[in-house]
Amino acid sequence: MKTNNQNLRDTMNLDPTDIKLLKLLQEDATLSNKELAEKLYKSIAAVHERVKKLKKAGYIKKTVAILDRNKIGIGLISFSQVFLKNHTFEALNEFEREVSKFPEVMECYQMAGSYDFMLRIATKDMEAYHKFLRHKLAVLPQVNTVQTYFVLSETKSETAYHF
Secondary structure, three states: OOOHHHHHHHHHOOOHHHHHHHHHHHHOOOOOHHHHHHHHOOOHHHHHHHHHHHHHOOOOOOOOOOOOHHHHOOOEEEEEEEEEOOOOHHHHHHHHHHHOOOOOEEEEEEOOOOOOEEEEEEEOOHHHHHHHHHHHHOOOOOEEEEEEEEOOOOOOOOOOOOO
16 A cells, blocks of 8 residues: 555656646547647557556556436435444445445545545435445444435536546
8 A cells, every 4th residue: 555655756757748748638538639639739559558657657547437316316416424333444345345235326535524424416306315325334234323414516526536
């Protein structure tokens, strides 16, 4: 496992062209190598090799399409704070393993502070969330308490990191 200092050193090894390439791809991953080459003033082959290198090094984890959740029937986003019954290595791992199987859970973060995990959950509606809570999340043996907050409106949602 890499430390933060190792990750910082890895980032510092990126040259300005790599950084610009990553920023362009974060904004629009559908850009062709030809389009990227034009924006970077590099050859198509050079851009292709850089993208391949960045993927192999783990800078580019995957390429996806970001969907309009409302158009596909996902009308409710919620954030759940999860408190576990115990904090043994096994209990934490088991919770993470089980919650990762749920398609409703979009993100799962172990937290420092007054609760153990924060989940971002996407469901069709309140009824679907209720079923998810009652039949999936709350029945996990490690779960003690779940406190959920429902999104009323979304002001900003970014996928690009700024570095």
